[in-house]
Amino acid sequence: MVNQPARSLSPDSTGDGIWHDVASTGDLIDGKSILVQINKQPVVVCLSQGQYYAIGHNCPHYDAPMVEGQLVGNKIICPWHWWEFDLDTGHCLYAPTEQITEMFFSSEFMGNPQSVKLPIYPIRTEAGRILIQLSSES
């Protein structure tokens, strides 16, 4: 696990916001994740089957560290209770039945499984570097 501060870049020529240079592509091996900090915000960078993903670090269930999650294709499995999340959308794809029941009755989730999701951030590579945007910046 790497935990390093990001270097912020100016908005690029596409004008689509601030990209943060967080790591070298060589810092990641396929099937593994690293933890980086962007403006003191922890972000997990994943490489799974050749695809890069950037997600929030805290599981929406009980805040497990998602950097320790297991990557399976375009899914990540939480290390504590095995909820599965889609790395493209952040949506919860699976949770053990008794935990879904608990979730459905909590006012936070309002009975809607699609409301349970990890933050997902735009990510790209350029010249061997991994660049991420935070959703709240423009």
Ligand code: FES
């Ligand atoms: S903390 Fe992630 S599934 Fe429970």
